[in-house]
Amino acid sequence: MSTWSGIGQGFSVALDPTNLLYVFLGVLIGTVIGVLPGLGPTATIALLLPITYSVEPVTAVILLAGIYYGSMYGGTITSVLLRLPGEAASVVTTFDGYQMAKQGRAGPALGIAAVGSFIGGIVSVVGLVLLAPPLADLAVSFGPPEFVALTVLGILLVTYLGTGSALKSLSMAALGLLLSTAGLDPITGTARFTFGEVSLFNGLDFVAVAMGLFGVGEILHSLERTEKVQAVTAKIKGIWPTRTDFRDSAGAIGRGSLLGFVIGVLPGGGGVVSSLASYAMEKRRAKDPSRFGKGAIEGVAGPETANNASSTSAFIPLLTLGIPANVVLALIFGALLVQGITPGPQLIEQEPEIFWGVIASMFIGNLMLLALNIPMVGIFVQMLRVRAGILAAFALLVTMAGVFSVNNNVFDMWIVLGFGVIGWLMKKTGFEPGPLVLAFVLGPILERAFRQSMLLSGGSFDIFVTRPLSGGLFALMAVIIIVSAVTSRRRKAVFGRVDPADVDEPAPDADRQVTAEGSPGADSTTDTPPTSTPGER
Amino acid sequence: MPLSRTARALAACAALGLLTACGSEESPSGSAAEYPTEEIRLLVPYGAGGPTDLAARAFGASLEEQLGQTVVVENLPGGSGALATQELLAADPDGHTLSLATAGTLVVTPLANEVGYTKDDVTPIGVLTEVPSVLAVGADSPYATVEDLVAAAEEQPGTLNVGTPGASTPQAIELQRLADEYDVEVTAVPFNGNAEMTTALLGGNVDAVLINASSDVTTNIDAGQFQPLAVSSAERLSWLPDTPTLAESGFPELTLSGSTFGLIGPGDLPEEIVTELEDALRTAAEDPAVVEQVGEEYVPAEFQGAAEFQELLDRTQEVYEPILGG
Structure with missing residues (x-):
């Protein structure tokens, strides 16, 4: 009953002309910055934060939320057409989306992404309405050992994904973890790898690293293959996917909605993790996984649905607990604090117009996005018709301004440029930046949570297996490793590619993955073998 | 616009019975009377959007109104406060560059890391807020x-x-x-x-x-x-009257775990400018609009000026040095 009156109140707030205008502005800006490579929702929201101080709190959140989920739609466009993720969560879409575009199926790829995003968004909003309170209870019981398990799972997932060579993914993940240790030690406060540079005390800035690797690296790389880029942009037709396309992607969209919703709620989750997880799931479920990376429509539909679903459900911990699930939500949290509103357990009761107004605006915003994207994708694409050189220069300028605006720190601009060159070299040599950035983000969470767990348990590793949630997660990981080891062995047998080297070492892939999981911290090396050994016997 | 701002400033002065303070501005005496001659940069060692940033903006707006020059709040997070403090120390000590600071940024950070300054390199002006x-x-x-x-x-x-x-x-x-x-x-x-x-x-x-x-x-x-x-405060909090202090609970020395946010300038900031800013801060701390924006729990009941802020920093340094310095 109160849910219905809440929704009613929400729509009366969201349909207010001012708020309606701001929803539209939000999703439009979101789509545009999603299209423009290098400028993601984080930088844009950071740039626009000062503007929101002058409007009503609910209007501010409506605008910022619109930018966030709008960018999830927009990021797809460049991923598909240019193999250039407009924002980080669309990285996965480049795997199959770009291949579809090369086969002349850019239209359906964009169409299915828009439809999937819409469905994911709506499913997630409904979930937000129904499940916010119970899910908040679940999320709050997550302690340091669960965070260790979740981050190890994240790193395991990214190497398991292994679009290229597993060894390359693994080395990039390791590099990401190493880079994440720069800065002040989270437990003792000692400076590590700062080389006397004060700007490094807080570590390398995540936004700067991600913008460098994904943004500038891609810009540099794209300049080298201008003609190919133009060729793909030229042929877009038939946006609306065919009946076969819908049949092929229906399952992926359904699973992506649920997966994205769940991952978005978890602190530390978000667009990137959810799209990676959805891709991995679709690839696993597929009858013919080798189609992935060669233009499988499920590989576009699933992740795009999941990242939009997660960008909506990420509001659950913020609006019910006052805990931002990721960096974008942290900025929105900041916007609310400046307005004198502290999101927390009492928000729904004390400021119902914010909770319900934002939810209602998400319904409206997702409708607007579907309307914007299906017929108007061509117009957004026109922005990419601008000569690559001009676009690159503009994107670089916006990237540099955006990264500077986050911390007002010139040093971060050097980091962007430095990592831009590294990202470009990685592209050229076939190393994916995805595992690096993911490990870089998860590294500090993993380290802090692992050391907190050790403090809590007094140095005993039992804490990871005796707690049901973390024990369950580690068991799940053990299962993943065993299953992938078995399947990779079987695949080898099927393809008859067993050569003498492999006989000596029956499952090299499995070994790699065990090390992948063990490398972040001593926890998993001590935990995983005991849990996995019984399974293998 | 400037007219209404002046009018408001005058009204505020009158209301607070500070006519003497206002009047003194009309009889120029030395450099202080000319200060400020240009816009004032107010550095904040934290990101935009946090409670500290909010306090800086609320006080900044009041200073702007009182001093008649634009106050630009600049967020310079990073280096545990060292980035903003270093930026402050690189500026001329003419009162046109100021910074927010805490015992953390001025005492803990220099003790824990090599940052090229100590608390003695800055000029404390006064306390804005206290978060126990x-x-x-x-x-x-x-x-x-x-x-x-x-x-x-x-x-x-x-x-x-x-x-x-x-x-x-x-x-x-x-x-x-x-x-x-x-x-x-x-x-x-x-x-x-x-x-x-x-x-x-x-x-x-x-x-x-x-x-x-x-x-x-x-x-x-x-x-x-x-x-x-x-x-953690020395006295009980007005909004938690039934909660004892740590000091009453048998730990008389443990009164330093709160955070005090103060205003500082570069070292050797002229006495007159310190006094003028101190007065402006006092007026701001009594302005109901500022108090409401910052939260009345966090504005100290009694204004603490340059001397009190200096004393707090000295005491913190004395207590922390043996723990962190070794």
Whole structure:
């Protein structure tokens, strides 16, 4: 009953002309910055934060939320057409989306992404309405050992994904973890790898690293293959996917909605993790996984649905607990604090117009996005018709301004440029930046949570297996490793590619993955073998 | 626009009975009367959007109104406050570049790391806000008082887990002092700020927290999610009259875990400018609009000027140096 009156109140707030205008502005800006490579929702929201101080709190959140989920739609466009993720969560879409575009199926790829995003968004909003309170209870019981398990799972997932060579993914993940240790030690406060540079005390800035690797690296790389880029942009037709396309992607969209919703709620989750997880799931479920990376429509539909679903459900911990699930939500949290509103357990009761107004605006915003994207994708694409050189220069300028605006720190601009060159070299040599950035983000969470767990348990590793949630997660990981080891062995047998080297070492892939999981911290090396050994016997 | 601003400033002066202070501006005497001649940069060593940023903006707006020059708030987070402080020290000591600072950025950061300055290189001007710390437990905690908690810690030293907002925070150092000076050993578990600590306490992953009582924490106290056992301030807080201080609970030395946010200028800031800014801060701290924006819990009942802020920094340095300096 109160849910219905809440929704009613929400729509009366969201349909207010001012708020309606701001929803539209939000999703439009979101789509545009999603299209423009290098400028993601984080930088844009950071740039626009000062503007929101002058409007009503609910209007501010409506605008910022619109930018966030709008960018999830927009990021797809460049991923598909240019193999250039407009924002980080669309990285996965480049795997199959770009291949579809090369086969002349850019239209359906964009169409299915828009439809999937819409469905994911709506499913997630409904979930937000129904499940916010119970899910908040679940999320709050997550302690340091669960965070260790979740981050190890994240790193395991990214190497398991292994679009290229597993060894390359693994080395990039390791590099990401190493880079994440720069800065002040989270437990003792000692400076590590700062080389006397004060700007490094807080570590390398995540936004700067991600913008460098994904943004500038891609810009540099794209300049080298201008003609190919133009060729793909030229042929877009038939946006609306065919009946076969819908049949092929229906399952992926359904699973992506649920997966994205769940991952978005978890602190530390978000667009990137959810799209990676959805891709991995679709690839696993597929009858013919080798189609992935060669233009499988499920590989576009699933992740795009999941990242939009997660960008909506990420509001659950913020609006019910006052805990931002990721960096974008942290900025929105900041916007609310400046307005004198502290999101927390009492928000729904004390400021119902914010909770319900934002939810209602998400319904409206997702409708607007579907309307914007299906017929108007061509117009957004026109922005990419601008000569690559001009676009690159503009994107670089916006990237540099955006990264500077986050911390007002010139040093971060050097980091962007430095990592831009590294990202470009990685592209050229076939190393994916995805595992690096993911490990870089998860590294500090993993380290802090692992050391907190050790403090809590007094140095005993039992804490990871005796707690049901973390024990369950580690068991799940053990299962993943065993299953992938078995399947990779079987695949080898099927393809008859067993050569003498492999006989000596029956499952090299499995070994790699065990090390992948063990490398972040001593926890998993001590935990995983005991849990996995019984399974293998 | 400038007219209405002047009018408002005059009205504020009159209302506060500071006609003498206003009048003195009309009889120029030395450089102070000319100050400020250009816009004032107010550096904030934290990101935009936090409570500190909010306080800087509220006070900045009041200074702007009183001094008749634009006050530009610049967020320079990073280096545990060292970036903003270094930027301040690179500026001319003419009062046109000021910064927000805490004992953390001025005492802890230079003691813990090589940053090229100490608290003696800056000129304290006055205190803007004070955010006390609260020792709190969850709603269903077996510990109802500080004594219960201390008894449990003494029975099994080190088994009690107490969350702090991070490594080398005043709260973490205070727990260190609790062990060093009072032989009460708890395990300090550093988290990344209030939000993480709140989840850890609500989720039952730590037994207690020593946490900045910013508005998110007071909300949780009001909601009954947190039970405050003690506060860090020297006197009881007006909004938590039934909660004892740590000092009353048997730890008279433990009054340093709160955070005091003050205004500083570069070293050798001329006396007249310090006085003028101090007066402007005092006026701002009494302005109901500023108090409302910052939160009345956080504006000290009695204004603390340059001397008091200097004293706090000196005392903190004295206490922290043996702990962090070694």
